Amino acid sequence: MTDRAQAQEILEQLAGPRAVLRDDQWTAIEALVVHRRRALVVQRTGWGKSAVYFIAAKLLRAAGHGPTVIVSPLLALMRNQVAAADRAGVHAATINSSNVTEWDEIHQRVRGGELDVLLVSPERLNNPDFRDAVLPALARDAGLVVVDEAHCVSDWGHDFRPDYRRIRTLIAELGADIPVLATTATANDRVVDDVAAQLGVGGGDTLVLRGGLDRESLRLSVVKAGNPAQRAAWLAAHLDSLPGSGIVYTLTVAQARDIAALLTEQGHTVAAYTGGTEAAEREQLEADLLANRVKALIATSALGMGFDKPDLGFVVHLGAPSSPIAYYQQVGRAGRSTDSAEVILLPGREDQDVWRYFSSVAFPQETLVRKVIRELDPERPQSTAALEPLVDLNRTRLEMVLKVLDVDGAVRRVKGGWVGTGQEWEYDEARYRRLDEARKREQQAMLDYQTTDSCRMAFLRAQLDDPDLTEGERCGRCDNCAGARYDADVDTTAVEDTRRRLMRPGVEISPRRQWPSGLGTLGLDLRGRITDGPEPGRVIGRLTDLGWGARLRRLLDEPDAEVPDEVVDAAVQVLASWDWETRPTAVMALDSDTHPLLITSLAGALARLGRLTDLGVLPYAPGRRPVTAANSAYRVAALHGAWESPDLGGNTGPVLLVDDVTDTGWTLTMASRVVRAAGAPAVLPFALASVS
Template sequence: MTTRADAQQILEQLAGSGAVLRDDQWTAIEALVVDRRQALVVQRTGWGKSAVYFIAAKLLRAAGRGPTVIVSPLLALMRNQVAAAERAGVQAATINSGNVAEWDDIHGRVQQGELDVLLVSPERLNNPDFRDNVMPALAADAGLVVVDEAHCVSDWGHDFRPDYRRIRTLIGELGHDVPVLATTATANDRVVEDVAGQLGVGGRDTLVLRGGLDRESLRLSVVKAGNPAQRAAWIAAHLGELPGSGIIYTLTVAQAHDIAALLRERGHTVAAYTGSTDPTEREQLESDLLANRVKALVATSALGMGFDKPDLGFVVHLGAPSSPIAYYQQVGRAGRATASADVVLLPGREDQEVWRYFASVAFPSEPMVRKVIGALEVDRPQSTVALEPLVDLNRSRLEMVLKVLDVDGAVRRVKGGWLSTGAPWVYDEDRYRRLDEARRREQQAMLDYQDTTGCRMTFLRGQLDDPELRDGERCGRCDNCAGADFTADVDAADTDDVRRQLMRPGVELSARRQWPSGLAKLGLDLSGRIVDGPATGRVIGRLTDLGWGTRLRRLLDEPDGEVSDDVVRAAVDVLAAWNWQTRPVAVLGLDSNTRPLLIRSLTERLARLGRLADLGTLSYRPERRPVTAANSAYRVAGLHDSWATPDLGDPGGPVLLVDDVADTGWTLTMAARVVRAAGAPEVLPFALASVS
């Protein structure tokens, strides 16, 4: 018979001889191991949820049960979990995108019963080989199934992942006495209810453990330091004062790199960590932060759930997340094993523009989704790459739609791609509308958090429906309870210096090198490498930049008009610093439906200042129609044959091709082909701004 003493002994292996098993941890372990019940555990970061499932896994194995399957969302989290399991004497392995070469060996170890714990990503659950050959054995023999970060199941949550919904299939195939544990730190009442429904847990015999969400080590502050340059200068000035090492969160990849570069120039040991960082480099950066070899990682939300550094001394946000729940999850990384940790939010007016952008790429409309279903066949699999030319969705949105349709039963993933099941499918418009309304409320709540004069920790706990929150409760630690630890004041000279650095114009604009697949289906004989496109180009700045981003967004929001002197100076600085092999001899503006005067005036002034031949405007054909497609193949097809052939004469050298905004890069690519076909030996693209 399993006893609390058995659990305590394993905890000491896991966390050290001084660790003591709490009553509520034992309650969860007993429900899983002794009673074989389902459990839903919603507890704050640092409560010890992983201890519950590792101890339960070890006890179940000792009782002769099968391995524990843990569905875990992030590589960083998996690495931490495997290391923790080994400390407790638990034989653990993980199957994820970072260890493809080990999959066959791990599959064999599962089948031989050599593993106590198998950690899998939710995406793996619908890999055809894993789903058909490995999962049936796991479902038959599993001792325990754990759904970690279970709020990802719910599209009401802050980090919805469609693949998590497949877990219900796994749970449905389990034996009747296989316990299931779902855990999360960030779920309000609505998310808890949805998680229970999605996973099939939460019935009459399910143990639900919801604890208080107060974090006694966190000192929450909001510092309204002003414009982007002032806020960046504030971080540069105060980073050395913050305790230990920590994380500086930004809302975009561009901001992460900008701030990391700025802080390094000022002598701080920092590095950028984003979704575009190579997986191997990510692991090294995580190791550097764990070992305090860096003062901070400047990160997007890619460094979030599950990153476990108990002594993390601070979390700073340059820009507010769109949800108090997401904010609580990120700040929860700090102060897990320290007496105090600083949590500072530096909000900006441009935050809401970033929120609106991410909201704009949510689940597509019903006609678009039905177009995806209609493009699939019932007996011939099609890959995502093959589907792209048939629907107007970019790769990431198309994959999301397919995953949701898979869970809903309308499509099925098989070896070689996706099939239509032929099953009827209903677009849940009411749910998506309510989701949009909920997101708007959460965005307003995040603005309210910034402005509240009440206790900030109480505010966050209220947003998460903390069951232990009492009326009028105050944390006694935040800036509103205990007084501000930081002022918003920034030295004017430092701000000017930061502004000069951030406002240095010039960002490289990578050229498209490969045609999108499937263009033949759209009537174009284009494939393989692009041999007649533009050279690598330049823009003054990204719209998401902390420096030029604000100025460029304001410029592009204004009615069409003559280009201003400061923008011309920036353009000249970019061109002067451009290390081209051969200087351009002429300049040509792109036709525009929205900003013809802006582009034309910029072209004229660059021609005059740079002593370049002014070739005028590359004009649209009269029958050309504006292209709004997001999908690369559709954009190329729409842009093909859009411009009249220009009369360049004999330019005798490279032509500078000028536009206002570069988004996907296909407009400049297709236009450059026309210019080169008209006689230009090389085309150098230049735009005021790039979207990213």
């Protein structure tokens, strides 16, 4: 019989000799180890959820049971947990995208019984080799299965991931006496019910252990500092006064990079951390923050669940997340072992534009999804890349659809790609509509959080259906309870300096170098490297920039008109700093359905100011149709033959090709080929804005 003293001893190995096992932690451990139950633990960040499953893992192993399998979503979380396991004498290893070279060895250690704990990313659960060769043995012999950040299992959760849905299949195949633990800090009643039901698959009720979500160290504030330049200046002015080191969250990759560059220029020790940051660099940046070598990481949500720095002194949001539940999860990184930590939200009017964009890439319409199913053969696997030219979905959305269909049983991932299963599949339109409505309610709640005069911590706890929250309860620490600690005003000179830095125009856009695969399926004999495309180009700014973003969005949303002088001035600055090999001798505007006057007037102004030959407009071909294709192959096929061959009027130098917005880069690439085929030695693409 397992006793509490053993659990206390292991906890001290994990967390130090002063650590004391709490009653609720022991309740969870006893349920797993003694009673072999399935449990869902919903507890605030810092409560000690990982201690529960590491102690349970070691006790089960000592009793002769198999290894514990932990499904964990982020690399940062895995690295921290392997280190924690080692402290407790638990032999742990992880399988994820950053250690591919070690997978075979780890599989052997699993089969040889050498590992106490195996941490796997949810994506690995449906890797054919892992699913077919390793997972069955784990499902048969596991001592415990842990689902960390379990709100990802539920499509009602703020960070739903299709790969997590596969966990239901794993649990259904477990032996009846193998305990299962799911943990999360962010789940409201609906998510708790959904996750508990899914964990109950295969028999047995799920024990739900749910605690209060108040965080006594967090001091929540909302500072309405104004426009992007004012908010960035406020951050620069206050960063050094914030306690310790921390995280500054932004809503987009572009914003993270811009703010990191701005703060670095002003002498702050910061770095950008986004989904585009290489795995090795991410690990180094995490180590830098843990060791307080940086004041802050300027991060997107890529630095979220599982990053564990107990003494993190502050979390600042430069722009509001679209969900108060996601917001609570991110601010929960702060103040886990400190008496006080600052949590500051700097909202902006443009936040809702970002929310709308991410909402627009939700699950596709039924016709597109059914086309994916129809294109898959039950015998001949197709890779995602090969499938992409056959359906009008970009790579990211196509992969998401395939994962959902895989979970639903309509398709299956195998070696070499995907196959159809022939099973009937129903498009659950009512569920997708309910999800969309829930998303809108969360967005409104996030706006309400910014304007409420009630307790901010109580507001967030209510959003998470905290069972310990009492009516009228106040934290006594937030700005609404204890008074504002931060003035929203910023020195006007600092604001102007920040605005000038942010408004420096000019972002390089890289040309397309490789044709998408599968164009032969669409009737085009194009493959391999692109040898007749444009040179690297420039845009004034990104639509997601804190500087030019809002101004460019307004310009493109307004009715078509002559280009404003300030935009011309910005374009001239970009051209003046362009380090081209050969200066352009002529300028040409792309034909446009939406902004013909804006584009032609910009091209004309650049021709006059730069003393370039104005070649007019590259005209659309007769019968050409507007391009709405989502993925690269469909887009190239639709753009092929879209323009007439232009008359270059004897011009023999490089041509500056002007457009309004560039997104995928294919429009400028395909148009540049037409201009080059007409005799231009080089084409330099230039646009007002890029989408990202």
